[in-house]
Amino acid sequence: MNTQPIPIYGDAATANAETKPLTWRLSRASHVLDIDLYESLEGYTGMKKALGMTPAAVQGVVKDATLKGRGGAGFPAGIKWSLLPPIDGGPRYLICNADEMEPGTFKDRLLMEKLPHQLIEGMIATGFAIGATAGYIFIRGEYVQAAKNLNAAIEQARAKGYIGQNILGSGYNFELYVHTGAGRYICGEETALINSLEGRRANPRTKPPFPQVAGAWGRPTIVNNVETLTNVPNIVLRGAEWYKGLAQGKSPDPGTKIFGASGKVKFPGLWELPFGTTAREVIEHHAGGMQEGLTLKCWLPGGASTDFLMPEHLDLPMDADTIMKAGSRLGTCLLMVVDQTQNMVSLVRNLEEFFARESCGWCTPCRDGLPWTVKLLQALEHGQGHPDDIDRLTQLTKDLWIGKTFCAHAPGAMEPLQSALKYFRSEFEAGIAPVASTITHA
Ligand SMILES: Cc1cc2nc3c(=O)[nH]c(=O)nc-3n(C[C@H](O)[C@H](O)[C@H](O)COP(=O)(O)O)c2cc1C
Ligand code: SF4
Numbered sequence: 001m002n003t004q005p006i007p008i009y010g011d012a013a014t015a016n017a018e019t020k021p022l023t024w025r026l027s028r029a030s031h032v033l034d035i036d037l038y039e040s041l042e043g044y045t046g047m048k049k050a051l052g053m054t055p056a057a058v059q060g061v062v063k064d065a066t067l068k069g070r071g072g073a074g075f076p077a078g079i080k081w082s083l084l085p086p087i088d089g090g091p092r093y094l095i096c097n098a099d100e101m102e103p104g105t106f107k108d109r110l111l112m113e114k115l116p117h118q119l120i121e122g123m124i125a126t127g128f129a130i131g132a133t134a135g136y137i138f139i140r141g142e143y144v145q146a147a148k149n150l151n152a153a154i155e156q157a158r159a160k161g162y163i164g165q166n167i168l169g170s171g172y173n174f175e176l177y178v179h180t181g182a183g184r185y186i187c188g189e190e191t192a193l194i195n196s197l198e199g200r201r202a203n204p205r206t207k208p209p210f211p212q213v214a215g216a217w218g219r220p221t222i223v224n225n226v227e228t229l230t231n232v233p234n235i236v237l238r239g240a241e242w243y244k245g246l247a248q249g250k251s252p253d254p255g256t257k258i259f260g261a262s263g264k265v266k267f268p269g270l271w272e273l274p275f276g277t278t279a280r281e282v283i284e285h286h287a288g289g290m291q292e293g294l295t296l297k298c299w300l301p302g303g304a305s306t307d308f309l310m311p312e313h314l315d316l317p318m319d320a321d322t323i324m325k326a327g328s329r330l331g332t333c334l335l336m337v338v339d340q341t342q343n344m345v346s347l348v349r350n351l352e353e354f355f356a357r358e359s360c361g362w363c364t365p366c367r368d369g370l371p372w373t374v375k376l377l378q379a380l381e382h383g384q385g386h387p388d389d390i391d392r393l394t395q396l397t398k399d400l401w402i403g404k405t406f407c408a409h410a411p412g413a414m415e416p417l418q419s420a421l422k423y424f425r426s427e428f429e430a431g432i433a434p435v436a437s438t439i440t441h442a
Contacts, residue, residue, distance in 0.1 A: 017042055019246070020256060021234040022111070022118070022227070023272040031114045033149055035156040038117040044162065046233025050125040051170040053236070058129035062232060064240035066254050070107075071097055071188075071225035072303065072331050074253075074320050077232075083212040084220050087131045092220040094132035095197070096123060096229055098139040098146070099181055099188035102303040103354055104336040107258040108226035110270055112139070112146035115230070116153035120176065122229035124162060125236055127174045130222050134175040138193050141183045150178050185358035189407050190223040192360065203362045204407040227258060251276030251319040253330075259318070261287035263337030264294050270334075280314040282335055294339040298423065302331020304351050305412030307419035308338070327419065344424040345431055348417050349377035355413035366410035369400045373417065380431030390428050394421060 015027040025032045025041045032038050050058045063078025084092070096119065100108040112119060123135045139147050154176055157163050165173045179197055181187045187196045191205035194216050215221020235243050244254040253275040259282050260270040266288030273282070279299060283289065290296055298308045301318065307328035316322050320330045338347065356370035373396050379385045397418040400410040421428060 017234075018238070018242075020272045021238075021246075022230055022256060022258065023115075025118075026114060032118075033114075033116065033153065035117060035153065035160060038115075042237075043117055044121050044233075046235075046237040047121045047125045047128075047162065048168065050128055050233070050236045051168055051172060055129050055131060058125065058236060061240050062129065062235055065235045065243040066240075067228065067231055067235060067243070068253055068320070069225055070227035070231075070257070070332070072102070072305075072329075074330065077224060077228055080212065080224075081126075081130050081222060083210065084130055084222065085213060090219060091133045091217075092131055093216045093222070094123060094127045094130060094135040095190075095193065095216065095221060095223045096135065096137040096226055097188060097190060097193060097223050098137050098143070098226050099185075099193060100140055100143070100226075101183070101185040101188055101358075102305065102332060102334075103351065104262050104300065105260075105303045105332045105334045106262075107260055107270055107332065107334060109143055109146055110258070111226050111230055112137075112143065113149055116146075116149045117157065118230045118233075119150070119226055120153055120157050120163075122232045123176060124157075124167070124174055125232045126222070126224065126229055127176075128167075128170075128172050129232075132174065132222070134177070136197060136216075137176070137178045138187070138197055139178060139180055140187075141180045143180075147178050147180055154178065184360075185354075186360040186407075186409060189409065192407070193223065194221065201360075203360050204409075231255060246274055247319075248274035248276035249317055251317055252321055253319040257318075257333050259286075260334035261337055262334065263299075264291045264339045265289065265337050266291055275319050276317040278315050278317055279309075279335060282318075283314070283337060287337075290337070290339060294341065297338045297340045297342065298344075299338060300331075300336040300416065301328050302333050302335075304336070304354065305415055306331040307415045308423060309419075310423060327422075329415070343381075344420045344427045345377060345381045348420045349374060349381050351416050352377060352413060355409070359409060363406040363410075365400050366405045366413075369396055370410065370413060372396065373400075373413075380428055383431055384433045385428075385431040387432055389432065390421065390425070393417065393428070397421070 015024040017024050067077045068074045163176050186192045187202045189204050192202040196202040211221040246255050256272050259273050262268045271286045300306050313326050323330045352373045356374050359366045359370050361367040376389045397414040400414050402411045
């Protein structure tokens, strides 16, 4: 077992608010749970500055900064906010997506457990910018400590007058609640999340209407990821140009990102690094390289629902465009590292079992196609595959692709499978039974 402490903030000596805006405070204290400590470390200054601006000006600076969503799809936050209809005097909501159940992804947990005030500050500033009357942090039920820390921090913020009526005399009213989910991956899909929040079954909703127009309880709603929202006060405080300048090299994605590595590296962990950092730097420098005796076989760039990349992709800058051109997606930027001892059929079967179990069952291709995928992979894993099984799996990657299913869950599930078939076909072929004519899995 790896007993090394998880290095969560990189180089403590040089971490500062200018270069590592999301995690620098963790180089001063291991947790920042107390509001006075948080405020002594520049806490709530971005929110206070926002409250002294107009909502349109706050939206403007975030739009100029081209802050991209950190929940996996990378949609620009400022553009999403601008799609809200004009304020009509009725309620409108800000929802923080803290469901984080993507295998290999654990960045939001860090931000909520250790820096709950940072998220709360981001939600108040964002709520003000979009005219939200209430905010909900929809958090994965298993994140017990994070929910506890957030609830305690909300009470501290309320006592200081940062939550509630007429915040700091600004005239802005904002309530904030923590809502724990029951631990379903599909609750991370924003419209399924809204259904769950309303007490309904967590199925995705038809879009349009988009949540910006008709979201929670039919009212205008913005859903943003934890990491997205924690960026907002820093952008307000230091400006769009500073934020854009944080990225490395020619990265078209601005700012820093919480990168991570899991798998058999020496030091699995999380590090705040500029967009444009290479996977090689993450794996070899920050994560200490592969464990003794192991070599890198392939890697997933951003959680289980992205395509595998190979060692030859290690030197590519990690930005959305570059990783897409290489045949994958940036996703959450939490790298899952695969070593040469791991069998790809078993590994993909394991991932597909997760996706099959987490299918909400609403549409047929996903509900039936994912268990069938698992069945075919199990047969190949045990050397009992039919010669047609690889073609069947290939067909499934097409039948469960974008546009064929109701939401992005099934297409996401197909990404590791299609790329494993592309790069490691021989491992699938090795699972075909020698006397296959008697075996059928159709
Ligand atoms: C199956 C599925 C699971 C998802 N899980 C999450 C999640 O856990 N956290 C998250 O922020 N976004 C998740 N998303 C993306 C959300 O639907 C949405 O795009 C995101 O919360 C928007 O926030 P952002 O623009 O700040 O990234 C998921 C999407 C799908 C299809
Ligand atoms: S793709 Fe899967 S998770 Fe999404 S609606 Fe269809 S059954 Fe549900």
